[in-house]
Amino acid sequence: MKTANTTHQPKLSQAVNSIEPSGIRRFFDLAASMDNIISLGVGEPDYSTPWNVREASIHSLERGLTAYTANAGLPELRKSISRYLLERFQLEYDAGNEVVVTVGASEGIDLALRSIVDPGDEVLVVEPCFVSYAPLVSLAGGTPVSVPTSIEADFMVEPDLLAEKVTEKTKAVMLSFPNNPTGAVMDNETMQRVAEVCIDNDLIVISDEIYAELSYDCDHQSVPILPGMHERTILISGFSKSFAMTGWRIGYVCAPQMYAEAMLKIHQYGxxxxSTMAQYAALEALENGKDVMEEMIISYRQRRNYFVESLKESGLECHTPGGAFYAFPSIKKTGLTSAEFAERLLLEERVAVVPGSVFGEGGEGHVRCSYAASMAQLEEATERIGRFVAKYLSADVESR
Structure with a gap:
């Protein structure tokens, strides 16, 4: 018989202990405690959810539509998602068996990984990338393997490097284009070569296309439309970015039936x-919210052009992002690490950006700046950034 022990010793899982807290949060928490901050750190639209979308949710409450929906989501919403993907991206998914409505795209990523990863499996993670990818691979029992990209290649995947990273343990690859944090898009030729690597090595592809609508210079090419890719791709998307619905936490996964059913099983238990009310809002967004989305795209393109050009004028190297709403300038000329740059910029000029190092290999030496802010804020922010950069560039010259 065990001796009674009145002191509890926490017994956390090794998987949880192995991952770090989000590197973004420290800067958000610091910025929240300061005045006169211009935040270019938050990855969400500066638009409010369109009124008709909000009203649809309110009306669902007034009608008493507050019960559970089908686990996979409202049938009419899944049908609308299927129609939308066909009309906009020429993708064909059966609403009844291949579409699952999720609690944001983030749950979709988690479901995709947990449905395919076994202990010991390796998952190739193209970086820089959204901060959750590698930790979610680990939490699913797998091993994340970084596939870095670079500003020299416009942050596109280099197919030969991707192929070099494949081992007998590799099961899947995670892609996200348009990319967070770089804003990069993949040209059609390079994406086709990446697809060939995946086919040759029989890899599953988890394609996070949450920013698909926010493509500025060319039409978005979705991964599963490529020859041989539909049957091996799990598509992740949602309403947060393109319909300004971040707080509603509503997304979806689309995949061949076998994968969709596996994800649905996890979703059922978890x-x-x-949210029923969020699903009715999402339905209204798809049916009657596209005009507002197109207005946002035009506005973001204008802001991108202004912001990137201003960064270049300040002396920072910055590739022109083809999508999303982020710029990812190189700050190496200042002699500061990305964390030092972000912290000093916040303290000295009251501008919040995110250090590139939190986004994985290839992110160091860069910072992520969201241009989903008003033009007035962007103008003031670029003035402050220019003043900050000039000081450090001058100091570097004087030290030589």
Whole structure:
């Protein structure tokens, strides 16, 4: 018989202990404690959810539509998602068996990984990338393997490097284009070569296309439309970015039936279903919210052009992002690490950006700046950034 022990010793899982807290949060918490901050750190639109979308959710409450939906989501929403993907991206998914509505795209990523990863499996993670990818691979029992990209290649995947990273343990690759944090898009030729690597090595592809609508210089080419890719791709998307619905936490996964059913099983036990009221809002967004989305795209393109050009004028190297709403300038000329640059910029000029190092290999030497802010804020922010950069560039010259 064990001796009674009145002191509890926490017994956390090794998987949880192995991952670090989000590197973004420290800067957000610091910025929240300061005045006169211009935040270019938050990855969400500066638009409010369109009124008709909000009203649809309110009306669902007034009608008493507050019960659970089907685990996979409202049938009419899944049908609308299927129609939308066909009309906009020429993708064909059966609404009844290949579409699952999730609690944001983030749950979709988690479901995709947990449905395919076994202990010991390797998952190639193209970086820089959204901060959750590698930790979620680890939490699913797999091993994340970084595939870095670079500003020299416009942050596109280099197919030969991707192929070099494949081992007998590799099961999947995670792609995200348009990319967070770089804003990069993949040209059609390079994406086709990446697809060939995946086919040759029989890899599953998890393609996070949450920023698909926010493509500025060319039409978005979705991964599963490529020859041989539909049957091996799990598509992740949602309403947060293109419909300004971040707080609603509503997304979806689309995949061949076998994968969709596997993800649905996990979703049933973990979430039951996405918020009913949010689902009705999402339905309205798809049916009657595209005009507002197109207005946002035009506005973001204008802001991108202004912001990137201003960064270049300040002396920072910055590739022109083809999508999303982020610029990812190189700050190496200042002699500061990305964390030092972000912290000093915040303290000295009251501008919040995110250090590139938190986004994985290839991110160091850069910072992420969201241009989903008003033009007035961007103008003031670029003035402050220019003043900050000039000081450090001058100091570097004087030290030589």
């Amino acid at each position: 979430m039951m279903c996405a």
